[in-house]
Amino acid sequence: MSRKGASFLLGAIVVAAILVLPLLLTQNELRNFARFLVLVLAVLGVNVALGAGGIVSLGQSVFVGVGAFALVSFSDDFGLPILVALPLAALFTGGVGVVLGFPSLRVRESQFALVSFGYAIAFPPFARWCRSITGGPSGRNLERELLPPSWLPIEDLVYRYLVTMFVIVLCMVVAANFLQSRWGRATKAQRDNSLAAATFGVPIARTRSAALGLSAALSGVSGALGVILFPFVQANDFDVFMALRLYAAAVIGGLSSAVGALWGVLSLWLFPLIGETIGIGGGANFIFGLSVLILSYSQIDGVVGAFRALEAAIIRRRERSVARSSSE
Numbered sequence: 026m027s028r029k030g031a032s033f034l035l036g037a038i039v040v041a042a043i044l045v046l047p048l049l050l051t052q053n054e055l056r057n058f059a060r061f062l063v064l065v066l067a068v069l070g071v072n073v074a075l076g077a078g079g080i081v082s083l084g085q086s087v088f089v090g091v092g093a094f095a096l097v098s099f100s101d102d103f104g105l106p107i108l109v110a111l112p113l114a115a116l117f118t119g120g121v122g123v124v125l126g127f128p129s130l131r132v133r134e135s136q137f138a139l140v141s142f143g144y145a146i147a148f149p150p151f152a153r154w155c156r157s158i159t160g161g162p163s164g165r166n167l168e169r170e171l172l173p174p175s176w177l178p179i180e181d182l183v184y185r186y187l188v189t190m191f192v193i194v195l196c197m198v199v200a201a202n203f204l205q206s207r208w209g210r211a212t213k214a215q216r217d218n219s220l221a222a223a224t225f226g227v228p229i230a231r232t233r234s235a236a237l238g239l240s241a242a243l244s245g246v247s248g249a250l251g252v253i254l255f256p257f258v259q260a261n262d263f264d265v266f267m268a269l270r271l272y273a274a275a276v277i278g279g280l281s282s283a284v285g286a287l288w289g290v291l292s293l294w295l296f297p298l299i300g301e302t303i304g305i306g307g308g309a310n311f312i313f314g315l316s317v318l319i320l321s322y323s324q325i326d327g328v329v330g331a332f333r334a335l336e337a338a339i340i341r342r343r344e345r346s347v348a349r350s351s352s353e
Contacts, residue, residue, distance in 0.1 A: 043190045047183045059186050060254050061294060066196050066247035068274045069286040070240040075272075076280030077204055078236035079216030080129055081137065084144035085244050085271045087125070090152060090263030092118040092245025093252045094159050100169045102158075107171045107253060111192070114249045115242045122241020123234050130230050145268040152260035164259030167252050189250050196243055201283045203239060212236045273313045276320060279327030288328040292316070 047055055067089050074082045095117045099110035125144060129137040152159045159165060173184035203209050211232045214222040223229050252258050270293060278289025296312040320327060 043187075047186060052180075052182050055186055056182060056254055059189050060251055062193065062290065063189060063247045063250040063254070064271070064274075064293060065193060065286045065290045066250070067244045067271050068278065068289040069197065069200055069283055070242075070244035070247070071271055071275035072278075072280050072283065072286055073200060073203070073236055073243065074240035075275065076282075076285075077209060077212045077216065078233060078240075080126070080233060080237060080240075082126075082141045082237070082240065083138055083268055083272055084125070084141035084148070085240075086263045086265070086268035087144045087148045088118050088122055088241040088244035089248035089251075089267070089271075090148055090258075090260065091121050091241075091248070093248035093258045093263075094152065094165075095245065096249035096252050097165055097167050097258060098158055100167065107169055108188075111246070111249050111253070115246045118245025118248075119238040119242030121245075123238045125241075126234060126237035129233060129237065142265070142268070145265040149260045149264050152263070159258075159260055162260070164257060167256035167258070170256070171253055185253055189254060192246060192250060196246055197283045197286075200239070200243060204283070208232065208235055270313070273317050275327075277313075277316050277327050279329030281326050282329050285327050285329040 046058065050058060067085055070088065071082065071085050074080045074085075092114050095114035096107070096110050099105050099113050099117075100107050103110075105113070125141075128140045153162050170181065171185050171188065172181055173179055177184065179187075204213075211222065211227045212235070214225070214227055215229050215232050219229055222232075248258075248263075274289030274293050275286065276289075277292045278287065279285030292313075296316075299312050326333070
């Protein structure tokens with residue numbers, strides 16, 4: 026089967042699974058599954074910033090939180106429908122990402138990693154201080170609901186689930202197209218060698234800003250969708266530990282493709298189970314750390330890179346087998 030045919034088959038399986046799951050899961054299970062899956066977009070934001078742009082951002086949880094609070098504010102404070110507030114929250118978070126990414130244009134990559142980590146540390150107390158927007162320490166409810174149209178005979182939660190899945194798939198397509206576009210190629214060029222890229226006319230500042238803006242917007246959509254599914258948001262949900270887990274999940278899944286974000290989020294679900302099985306205190310953190318170390322030392326691009334290496338090894342073995350049989 027060709028690569029294009031395999032991609033089409035995989036897409037058909039994913040769509041079928043999305044449509045079947047509401048029939049198999051309870052409402053609580055469906056909500057938890059969807060809330061878990063929206064983290065794919067936050068991990069994908071790390072992939073865009075680090076994998077494509079070479080920008081080490083350790084503050085991705087900030088943009089998840091900004092997107093969540095922005096949706097609540099646009100919807101409840103400004104009275105906008107949720108399907109209008111959602112893209113506005115994404116645009117607002119993208120703008121915040123560009124603004125907070127200005128230091129990356131002036132300092133070295135290692136220094137910006139510390140700057141972004143500082144953002145992640147400072148965000149929860151800053152958000153609690155902005156009581157009128159975030160509700161302070163007690164958090165805030167989303168008053169407006171996303172209800173299905175009258176002509177669509179499905180339950181409210183199933184409708185929110187389907188909208189969430191559609192937005193996730195749409196954002197993954199947008200990110201994949203960005204990585205393959207002229208801007209994506211320019212982003213990778215400045216990542217590999219910014220001096221050479223500038224020599225060939227790549228606008229370094231605009232390219233890095235575009236990558237940071239898209240990265241933040243994707244994470245903002247993740248936070249906004251989480252609030253749509255569970256209409257409550259609190260500043261403490263977006264702490265520094267969330268930022269580090271998102272970064273680790275991106276490294277484990279693979280930074281070179283949008284599909285790697287799916288594998289990274291799968292690790293967020295699987296590793297706690299492994300930790301409980303082996304009976305180590307803080308087992309999930311142990312597995313996370315061990316996986317990042319192994320992938321870093323082996324120089325494999327996460328799970329995606331491991332699959333590609335396996336595919337290349339199989340192809341080489343087939344070619345050697347064909348060459349051997351032809352020589353005989």
